Amino acid sequence: MVQTLSPLHWFGQFGVDRDLIRRVLAEATTHGADDADLYFEHTEATSVGLSDGAVNRAHTTVDLGVGVRVVLGDQVGYAFTEDLSPASMLKAARTAAAIARDGGAAVPQFIESVRDLPSFYPVDRHWSDVDLSQRVPMVRDWEARAFAKDPRIRKVNVSLGDADKHILVARADGTVVADYRPMTRAFVSCTAVDGDARESGAYNVASRGDLSYYAEDRQERLVSVSVERALRALTAGSPPAGEMPVVLAAGSSGILLHEAIGHGMEADFNRKGISIYADKQGKRIAPEGVTIVDDGTLPSARGSINVDDEGSEVEKTVLVRDGILEGYLQDRISARHYGVPSTGSGRRESFRHPVLPRMRATYMEAGTHTPEEIIGSVANGLYCEVFANGAVQIGAGDFSFYVRHGRLIENGKLTEPVKDVNLIGFGPKVLEAIQMVGNDLEIDEGGWTCGKAGQGVPVSQGMPTVKVGSLSVGGGR
Amino acid sequence: MDTPEKLLELAESVLKSSEAAGADEALVAVSRGSQVSIERRGGKVEQATESTTRGLVLSVLSDDRFSSNSTSDLRPEALKAFIQKSVASTRYLEPDPARRQPDPALCGRGVSEETLDQDDPAWRTRTADERAEQAEAIEKLLLELPRTDRISCSSYVSDGRAESVRVMSNGFRGAEAGAWFAAGGDMTLEEGDRRPESGAWFAARHLADLPSAASIAQEIERRVTERLGSKAAPSGTYPMVLANRSAGRILGVLGGPMSGGSIHEHRSCLEGKLGASIGSELFTLIDDPTIPRGLGSRPWDGDALMAKPRTLVERGVLKQYNIGVYYGRKLGMEPTSGGRSNWVVPPGVVPLAELLAALPKAILVTGFLGGNSNGSTGDFSFGIRGTMLEHGEPAGALSEMNVTGNVTDIFQRLVAVGDDPWEWSSVRSPTLIFDDVQFSGT
Numbered sequence A: 001m002v003q004t005l006s007p008l009h010w011f012g013q014f015g016v017d018r019d020l021i022r023r024v025l026a027e028a029t030t031h032g033a034d035d036a037d038l039y040f041e042h043t044e045a046t047s048v049g050l051s052d053g054a055v056n057r058a059h060t061t062v063d064l065g066v067g068v069r070v071v072l073g074d075q076v077g078y079a080f081t082e083d084l085s086p087a088s089m090l091k092a093a094r095t096a097a098a099i100a101r102d103g104g105a106a107v108p109q110f111i112e113s114v115r116d117l118p119s120f121y122p123v124d125r126h127w128s129d130v131d132l133s134q135r136v137p138m139v140r141d142w143e144a145r146a147f148a149k150d151p152r153i154r155k156v157n158v159s160l161g162d163a164d165k166h167i168l169v170a171r172a173d174g175t176v177v178a179d180y181r182p183m184t185r186a187f188v189s190c191t192a193v194d195g196d197a198r199e200s201g202a203y204n205v206a207s208r209g210d211l212s213y214y215a216e217d218r219q220e221r222l223v224s225v226s227v228e229r230a231l232r233a234l235t236a237g238s239p240p241a242g243e244m245p246v247v248l249a250a251g252s253s254g255i256l257l258h259e260a261i262g263h264g265m266e267a268d269f270n271r272k273g274i275s276i277y278a279d280k281q282g283k284r285i286a287p288e289g290v291t292i293v294d295d296g297t298l299p300s301a302r303g304s305i306n307v308d309d310e311g312s313e314v315e316k317t318v319l320v321r322d323g324i325l326e327g328y329l330q331d332r333i334s335a336r337h338y339g340v341p342s343t344g345s346g347r348r349e350s351f352r353h354p355v356l357p358r359m360r361a362t363y364m365e366a367g368t369h370t371p372e373e374i375i376g377s378v379a380n381g382l383y384c385e386v387f388a389n390g391a392v393q394i395g396a397g398d399f400s401f402y403v404r405h406g407r408l409i410e411n412g413k414l415t416e417p418v419k420d421v422n423l424i425g426f427g428p429k430v431l432e433a434i435q436m437v438g439n440d441l442e443i444d445e446g447g448w449t450c451g452k453a454g455q456g457v458p459v460s461q462g463m464p465t466v467k468v469g470s471l472s473v474g475g476g477r
Numbered sequence B: 001m002d003t004p005e006k007l008l009e010l011a012e013s014v015l016k017s018s019e020a021a022g023a024d025e026a027l028v029a030v031s032r033g034s035q036v037s038i039e040r041r042g043g044k045v046e047q048a049t050e051s052t053t054r055g056l057v058l059s060v061l062s063d064d065r066f067s068s069n070s071t072s073d074l075r076p077e078a079l080k081a082f083i084q085k086s087v088a089s090t091r092y093l094e095p096d097p098a099r100r101q102p103d104p105a106l107c108g109r110g111v112s113e114e115t116l117d118q119d120d121p122a123w124r125t126r127t128a129d130e131r132a133e134q135a136e137a138i139e140k141l142l143l144e145l146p147r148t149d150r151i152s153c154s155s156y157v158s159d160g161r162a163e164s165v166r167v168m169s170n171g172f173r174g175a176e177a178g179a180w181f182a183a184g185g186d187m188t189l190e191e192g193d194r195r196p197e198s199g200a201w202f203a204a205r206h207l208a209d210l211p212s213a214a215s216i217a218q219e220i221e222r223r224v225t226e227r228l229g230s231k232a233a234p235s236g237t238y239p240m241v242l243a244n245r246s247a248g249r250i251l252g253v254l255g256g257p258m259s260g261g262s263i264h265e266h267r268s269c270l271e272g273k274l275g276a277s278i279g280s281e282l283f284t285l286i287d288d289p290t291i292p293r294g295l296g297s298r299p300w301d302g303d304a305l306m307a308k309p310r311t312l313v314e315r316g317v318l319k320q321y322n323i324g325v326y327y328g329r330k331l332g333m334e335p336t337s338g339g340r341s342n343w344v345v346p347p348g349v350v351p352l353a354e355l356l357a358a359l360p361k362a363i364l365v366t367g368f369l370g371g372n373s374n375g376s377t378g379d380f381s382f383g384i385r386g387t388m389l390e391h392g393e394p395a396g397a398l399s400e401m402n403v404t405g406n407v408t409d410i411f412q413r414l415v416a417v418g419d420d421p422w423e424w425s426s427v428r429s430p431t432l433i434f435d436d437v438q439f440s441g442t
Helices: A018-028 A086-100 A132-149 A216-235 A252-265 A267-271 A332-338 A371-376 A427-432 B004-020 B076-092 B128-143 B213-225 B244-252 B260-264 B325-331 B352-357 B407-413
Strands: A035-051 A054-072 A075-081 A153-171 A175-194 A197-207 A242-248 A292-295 A316-321 A361-364 A380-392 A398-410 A413-426 A434-437 A448-452 A455-463 A466-473 B025-041 B044-062 B065-071 B150-168 B173-189 B197-204 B236-242 B285-287 B310-314 B362-373 B379-390 B393-406 B414-417 B432-440
Touching: A018 A035, A018 A054, A018 A086, A035 A132, A035 A332, A054 A086, A054 A132, A054 B076, A075 A086, A086 B044, A132 A153, A132 A175, A132 A216, A132 B076, A153 A216, A175 A216, A197 A216, A216 A398, A216 A413, A252 A267, A252 A292, A252 A316, A252 A361, A252 A380, A252 A398, A252 A427, A252 A448, A252 A455, A252 A466, A267 A332, A371 A413, A380 A413, A380 B362, A398 A427, A398 B379, A398 B393, A413 A427, A413 B362, A413 B379, A413 B393, A427 A434, A466 B393, B004 B025, B004 B044, B004 B076, B004 B150, B004 B173, B025 B128, B044 B076, B065 B076, B128 B150, B128 B173, B128 B213, B173 B213, B197 B213, B236 B244, B244 B362, B244 B432, B260 B325, B362 B393, B362 B432, B393 B407, B407 B414, B407 B432
Parallel strands: A054 B065, A075 B044, A242 A380, A361 A455, A398 B362, B236 B362
Antiparallel strands: A035 A054, A035 A153, A054 A075, A153 A175, A175 A197, A242 A466, A292 A316, A292 A361, A380 A398, A398 A413, A413 A466, A434 A466, A448 A455, B025 B044, B025 B150, B044 B065, B150 B173, B173 B197, B236 B432, B285 B310, B362 B379, B379 B393, B393 B432, B414 B432
16 A cells, blocks of 8 residues: 655655745744645646547646645635745745735744544555556557447547646644545547437546556446447437426436535535525425435545645535534635534645635435335436536526436336436425435446536535426426 | 746757657647736625746657647756656557648748737736725625625636747747736625525726726626526527527537537537538628637637638538647548637627517526537537516516527527627627527426
8 A cells, every 4th residue: 555654755855844834834924814824736647548449649747836825714815836946935925925914813833743644545556656558458448348339339439547646735733734646537438320310428437546446347337338328319319398306316416416505505605695505504404314415535436535625634524414404514714704613625626726615525315215116106207317517506596407318207117218408496495305215325436526616626426316306307399 | 937038948948858859749838827816705805816827738749659748847857757758658659640730831820919919018017906996896886786685795806917839840939928807796685595696707808998897896786686586487489589698608519519529529410511501591600819809819729720710600501610630630621720719700780679679578598507518419408597578678587497409400590680799708799589499497
């Protein structure tokens, strides 16, 4: 297993040491502050791609820099630099410090306290130690498997990307933590042609794992699901338009939670009073039996983090327990506002971005119904299986998600395949309309990225099969 | 690394080192930029960020094997290792001669720096106090509005400047610089269980082109007030009035299928449709990278091909795809340009108000919420925000509705084009009116 040595070990090679950290933090807090931190990041990402039968492209990216943040109440001064020289870092610190120029609380002297972290994503090997020559045959094999599955598959596009991300958070209170965050994502997309009809299908898997993540069953699923989706889309149509009962399949349906409630539970929106859930703490917002969590600790999940991006401990946070809204996703600024501990939800895309409360892995706990019972209970409705993306308006409460593949439900049975339909609803109304929760919770293995305020962070989501009484379906007929 | 000369010097030296390391062809782009932003809420600065950023991109072709690479670690020893690794990584790949650089005769500046006028000198003299005052002015106007239903309002001001140089083995040398300025804000109101929100955001190449704080605040209030009392209308087909500022979302559905990559991959609903009708006579779409002060303007494209205006759709007929050098070679087609610049829909002559008054009932779409499209089939389905219009007069805010259609069909339904082109985006479209569009609601 790869062991992290001292927290400063990795960034030592770029000239970062205790003395420099101390000097930069002192500069950042010249005018005083309630909080301040430095966030160092070094990321090396590689991807290889296949098209037209050849592994013919490779990309590498190196990203190195530090972000300096100074916090005064709920005010934030932020600056970053890609140049880790003392002069550049001190300049960034002076810029960030300006937020407190009208006077902030005095900051105690930095006394380093190194914290050990849990290990939610242990790996045997860093991705930078995996030679490109090992990735190329994998990618080629996935293409060969896809073509072998059906003669209607005419084009195959494959990519395999991974990253080694090292971060170091040094806080004004002396906390110093370092984390190594691996990430890998594989993507297979196929074009199927049958007469005049042409369609595409895709599947991807992602994890904070190493090369061993690609076990034979996962590789096979990566290809076969992609092929199956392309072929199925050839004959799928558009569902009817209007309100109808909707059954969400286990797995990536977690996108409903992410949009309908997850964003609205981020504490910054509530602290500012602009979330529809701002005055709902302790109140019932969903039927009994509905428990929704956001969890940063799932083993090797894409959304997991050993520590958040401002050095706080990560946990499994209950958002809704048995239908009652329990608590928000807190970063340190919001936690101070509410007088509660941080939930370890302070995240950022990179050193170029300030921290915001964000989701990690959002899912609903399993219920008691079998998926068959749930589908069987619907006379006419829509079964949603594969999702592309979603969006929400935090205050208005409207949210939507795009269903790439689904089926009609007629008389309690799954019938014709449908595709490419947007669903829209009012978050609180939809949560109240959850009528049945399945016993088949599944965390989706796909590579989801959540966007907020121009920052994308990797997340996971999951769901058991769930029945929602009514949603507006953007069908074409 | 402060002057353009230094950027060029660095780019030339990386090009030389790459060729020495075994690259037959290389492209090096070096950029640096500065950006400042201020966000105010609750009568004070909520967030102030400032940064100077830099980066280097290196694409290499070695024995016809291609890799593209980027780094922000520009320390000399790190760069040396980066170049070695970039060239070495091609060793394991298969040849792809279509990646070769274009004929230098096609490359270069297609429009003068003076015409583009992207580098407003006002950026250099703008002070922190001026930014702070602008943000404060917008917020103050929002706070002073005589409303009892205001929960929160914010204002944003940001600006930046970027400069870059590009050098290629085919002899191309280019340098460009540009500034941008943006200002806006948002407001959330209280309305029973809901908290309607809206905002407005304007961007321009020149500071003097930005709207005043007063008109920004006015627009924010107008948009959020418009959201009060929103609900879904019954499902059905209605005329769709697509607001000028929102037209980019529907026009954008054409972007994927028009690209050389999707045609090559047989994922384009427009494959084989060159010369065919994909819209009504009223539909013309031009890609114009040469618009003075345009947000999507540029002297050359991603392949360094000279910028020139191109008519993509003329009176409903598809005239051109967006074909870059790489896919042009793969498809055996002449490259046009692989990327999008400014998309322009020429405005009509009849005043918009007159066009709207003629519609007994129509759905005005002012924004989108999620949704997506399928480039292979052209199908799209988007969540919308909007207003029911009766003879051009507002008759209720709309939410929880979707619009669904097909991009090869929707422009055939284009029945009128407004006289109100939107200028705050790289998509410059007037309001567009379509007949018989499928909406889902209650």
